[in-house]
Amino acid sequence: MRLIDLHCDTLLNLYRDNNCGLFDNSGHISLKKMQQGGALAQFFAVYISRNEMKTMDPYEIFQGVYEVYQKEMKKNKDVILPAYCADDVEKNQSSGKMSAFLSIEDGVAVSNKTERLVEFYEKGVRLITLTWNFENEIGFPCSKDEKAHRLGLKPFGFDVLDEMNRLGMLVDVSHLSEGGFYDVAKYSKKPFVASHSCARALCNHQRNLSDEQLKVIGDKGGLVGVNFCAGFLREGAEYSAIEDIVSHTVYMADKAGVESIGFGSDFDGIEDELEMKDYAGYPILLDALSKHFSQAQLDKICKDNAMRIIKDCL
Numbered sequence: 652m653r654l655i656d657l658h659c660d661t662l663l664n665l666y667r668d669n670n671c672g673l674f675d676n677s678g679h680i681s682l683k684k685m686q687q688g689g690a691l692a693q694f695f696a697v698y699i700s701r702n703e704m705k706t707m708d709p710y711e712i713f714q715g716v717y718e719v720y721q722k723e724m725k726k727n728k729d730v731i732l733p734a735y736c737a738d739d740v741e742k743n744q745s746s747g748k749m750s751a752f753l754s755i756e757d758g759v760a761v762s763n764k765t766e767r768l769v770e771f772y773e774k775g776v777r778l779i780t781l782t783w784n785f786e787n788e789i790g791f792p793c794s795k796d797e798k799a800h801r802l803g804l805k806p807f808g809f810d811v812l813d814e815m816n817r818l819g820m821l822v823d824v825s826h827l828s829e830g831g832f833y834d835v836a837k838y839s840k841k842p843f844v845a846s847h848s849c850a851r852a853l854c855n856h857q858r859n860l861s862d863e864q865l866k867v868i869g870d871k872g873g874l875v876g877v878n879f880c881a882g883f884l885r886e887g888a889e890y891s892a893i894e895d896i897v898s899h900t901v902y903m904a905d906k907a908g909v910e911s912i913g914f915g916s917d918f919d920g921i922e923d924e925l926e927m928k929d930y931a932g933y934p935i936l937l938d939a940l941s942k943h944f945s946q947a948q949l950d951k952i953c954k955d956n957a958m959r960i961i962k963d964c965l
């Protein structure tokens with residue numbers, strides 16, 4: 652058990668398909684595949700999908716997906732247990748169990764109420780991705796348009812940042828505008844994460860981080876999870892190749908420091924063909940990475956860096 656992955660959208664698939672369970676399914680992540688791949692802990696996002704938002708409000712979507720999560724955690728308690736802090740991960744590991752962290756992708760679910768953050772915290776949420784690809788009450792998404800990309804957090808966004816710092820939740824800047832990113836970097840009292848993003852210098856996509864952003868994350872003791880989405884690895888690609896994941900990992904470790912790199916696969920949220928196929932393919936990636944990193948460095952990328960930031964923030 653040696654991997655912590657910062658982002659997947661598996662819960663939404665389970666919510667949409669009642670017949671599909673977490674233990675064994677045909678998606679990228681099942682508990683079986685996590686065991687084969689060597690999982691220690693997985694961040695499971697409640698992704699507030701724009702598709703569901705056509706007929707439901709964001710909070711209702713959270714509730715629906717959260718119920719599925721709770722049901723799956725109960726059903727599979729012999730294999731995986733919810734975790735709320737670093738000690739939980741260690742405790743679960745010592746009894747041979749994997750850990751699950753609950754997160755929310757898109758702060759639109761906070762619905763302009765800081766009290767809602769307390770409620771989410773009490774329900775076990777330990778990471779919130781401040782925006783998805785649309786503006787919300789917190790801020791603006793990353794954009795191809797330079798002016799839009801420079802937009803910072805909104806006033807409510809600063810309240811959210813303070814409250815998440817106070818409660819002990821990880822602030823996630825993946826999908827956020829560059830202006831919002833630098834506001835978080837300047838005003839967050841704790842290190843922060845970009846849970847599933849790659850390097851802009853290797854693939855010019857607005858979802859990826861510039862060298863300067865990578866350096867800031869490193870300076871602040873934060874963490875970037877390398878995303879396996881083909882289009883973030885190579886411009887226009889539809890095939891997610893292991894050598895491209897390796898290139899981004901090596902490049903980002905050079906810019907941010909190897910202490911600030913982890914994985915944020917985006918499994919079950921990406922539709923490309925993947926060379927590593929699913930979670931069970933992680934060992935193939937680690938083998939490819941071992942040609943560039945020492946065992947100690949690989950341990951940091953796989954789990955130690957994530958454990959450090961979990962200890963720092965939660």
Ligand SMILES: [Zn+2]
Nearest residue numbers: 756826847920
């Ligand atoms: Zn995402």
